Amino acid sequence: MGVTRSDLFTEKQNEFSKIAKVFGHPARLAILEYLLKSQTCICGDLVEELGLAQATISQHLKELKNAEIIKGNIEGTSVCYCINEEKWYELKVIFNELFDRYPNPNDCC
Numbered sequence: 001m002g003v004t005r006s007d008l009f010t011e012k013q014n015e016f017s018k019i020a021k022v023f024g025h026p027a028r029l030a031i032l033e034y035l036l037k038s039q040t041c042i043c044g045d046l047v048e049e050l051g052l053a054q055a056t057i058s059q060h061l062k063e064l065k066n067a068e069i070i071k072g073n074i075e076g077t078s079v080c081y082c083i084n085e086e087k088w089y090e091l092k093v094i095f096n097e098l099f100d101r102y103p104n105p106n107d108c109c
Contacts, residue, residue: 019091
């Protein structure tokens with residue numbers, strides 16, 4: 001497999017690509033959907049809710065946190081996670097800018 005030539009692309013394209021990769025795993029989407037549905041910080045065990053191993057969930061939470069999509073606070077012996085509102089709205093703008101570029105379907109082949 002070749003080396004990615006990120007220098008050929010804009011900073012915005014590289015950032016978008018990194019974020020898209022984070023969204024590219026169904027377990028991470030399930031975690032985000034659960035956090036969005038809960039509309040609160042989750043301190044409980046996501047293992048029961050998602051049916052995945054703790055180590056697997058921890059790895060996906062780490063990826064989401066590294067991308068700043070979620071944030072976590074330590075409370076006693078547990079870590080509580082929630083959506084990072086600032087990053088969430090930033091991502092919404094980035095994705096909408098791309099989707100809004102789609103031309104009128106009637107003008108396409």
